[in-house]
Amino acid sequence: MSELTVEPVESVDEAEVPTGVDAPEYVLYGGKGGVGKTTCAAATGLASARDGTATLVVSTDPAHSLSDTLETDVPAEPGRLREDIPLYGVEIDPEAAADGPFAPDIDESEAGPGAGAAGTDGDMGAGGMGGAGDMGMGGLEELLGGGGHPLAGGAMPGADEAAAMQLLLEYLDDPRFDRVVVDTAPTGHTLRLLELPDVMDSMVGRLMAFREKMSGMMGSLGGLFGGGDDDEMEQGVDDLRELSEKIERLRAALRDPSQTDFRVVMVPEEMSVVESERLVGRLEEFGIPVGTVVVNRVSEDLADVTGFDEEWFVAPDTEHCEFCRRRWEVQREALQRAQSLFRGRDVKRVPLFAEPVHGETMLGVVSACLD
Known part of the structure; x- marks a missing residue:
C-alpha cells in the first residue's frame, strides 16, 4: 500500500476569516462524543477574541483535546493563550473534584465515629459549609437522605460534573471575560452537569435550614453555658446563601437566550441525530433553549458552505x-x-x-462556517 500523506493548509484569505462573533456572552457547545464540539468551541473562541473581546474558552470534558486543537498548552486555571488577542483558556481538571463542592473534608486519622473536621470559610466539603461536619456523620447523612451521601463522607458519583459546575459558577461571573465559550463533555455528562443546579440547590436549602436550626440551638446553649460560636454559624449560613444565589444566577443565565446560546453539534449520521434530538428534548425540560444546531463533517464543497473558494480544499467526489x-x-x-x-x-x-x-488557520475556516 502506498504511503498516505496530508499536506497542511498554509494560509487562507484573512478577509474571509471572521473577526468577532454574533453571539451572546455565554456560548455552550454540546452533543455526542466525537462530533467536533472542541473544534467548534476553539474556533468560536478565536473568532470572538479577534475583535478584542476578552474571551475564555472552557473545556469541561474530562478527555481534554482543547490544547491539541489550539496547538498550545491550556492550563487548569484560566490563563492567557495569545499575546496579540485577548484569548484565554482553561481545561477543568477532573482531579479538582477532590476540592470541589462535594468533597469530604474529614481527617479520618483524627476523627472518631460520628465526628467531622472543622471546615474553613468557603470550604464546601463535609467539614466545610461553615462547620456542618460538626453535627456527626450519622445526623448529616440522615439530613441528606442517607445512602452514603457525599456530604456525609461518601463518594460522589459524577464528581467531575460537580467540579465543573463549581468552576463554571466562578468563571461565568468572572469580570475579566466578556464572553465565555464552553466545550461541554459528551451528552450524558452534560445532562448530569445541568441537573446539578437543582441537586445543589436542594442540598443547600436543606443545609441552610439545618444550620439555622443549629444556630438557634447553639444560641440557647451559649446562654446556658456562657459560650457559643454564633459568628461562625452565621458565616456558614451566609456562605450557603451566597452559593444558592450563584446557582440561581447560572440557572437564569442558561435559560435566557439573550445571555446564552446552547449550540448542539452533530454529524449527519442516524445515531447522532437521535442523540441530538434526545439532548434538545432534555434541554427543553430544563428550560434551556437551543438556538443553533451545527452539522459537522458534511460531504459538501467549502464554497457551498462559506463562500470560500480555496484551491487546497478537496471535496468528496460524489459523482465518480x-x-x-x-x-x-x-x-x-x-x-x-x-x-x-x-x-x-x-x-x-x-x-x-x-x-x-x-491550529489557527483551519480553525479560522471553521469559524467562517459557523459565522
Whole structure:
C-alpha cells in the first residue's frame, strides 16, 4: 500500500476569516462524543477574541483535546493563550473534584465515629459549609437522605460534573471575560452537569435550614453555658446563601437566550441525530433553549458552505467515487431525519475536511462556517 500523506493548509484569505462573533456572552457547545464540539468551541473562541473581546474558552470534558486543537498548552486555571488577542483558556481538571463542592473534608486519622473536621470559610466539603461536619456523620447523612451521601463522607458519583459546575459558577461571573465559550463533555455528562443546579440547590436549602436550626440551638446553649460560636454559624449560613444565589444566577443565565446560546453539534449520521434530538428534548425540560444546531463533517464543497473558494480544499467526489456517493446518501437520509430538529433554529454546516482540523488557520475556516 502506498504511503498516505496530508499536506497542511498554509494560509487562507484573512478577509474571509471572521473577526468577532454574533453571539451572546455565554456560548455552550454540546452533543455526542466525537462530533467536533472542541473544534467548534476553539474556533468560536478565536473568532470572538479577534475583535478584542476578552474571551475564555472552557473545556469541561474530562478527555481534554482543547490544547491539541489550539496547538498550545491550556492550563487548569484560566490563563492567557495569545499575546496579540485577548484569548484565554482553561481545561477543568477532573482531579479538582477532590476540592470541589462535594468533597469530604474529614481527617479520618483524627476523627472518631460520628465526628467531622472543622471546615474553613468557603470550604464546601463535609467539614466545610461553615462547620456542618460538626453535627456527626450519622445526623448529616440522615439530613441528606442517607445512602452514603457525599456530604456525609461518601463518594460522589459524577464528581467531575460537580467540579465543573463549581468552576463554571466562578468563571461565568468572572469580570475579566466578556464572553465565555464552553466545550461541554459528551451528552450524558452534560445532562448530569445541568441537573446539578437543582441537586445543589436542594442540598443547600436543606443545609441552610439545618444550620439555622443549629444556630438557634447553639444560641440557647451559649446562654446556658456562657459560650457559643454564633459568628461562625452565621458565616456558614451566609456562605450557603451566597452559593444558592450563584446557582440561581447560572440557572437564569442558561435559560435566557439573550445571555446564552446552547449550540448542539452533530454529524449527519442516524445515531447522532437521535442523540441530538434526545439532548434538545432534555434541554427543553430544563428550560434551556437551543438556538443553533451545527452539522459537522458534511460531504459538501467549502464554497457551498462559506463562500470560500480555496484551491487546497478537496471535496468528496460524489459523482465518480462510489464510496463518497454512498456516504453522501447516508448523510442525506440523516439530514432528512433531522428536519424537525432544524426547524426554527439556526443551522450551521461545517464540511468534511481532508486536512487535520487544528491550529489557527483551519480553525479560522471553521469559524467562517459557523459565522
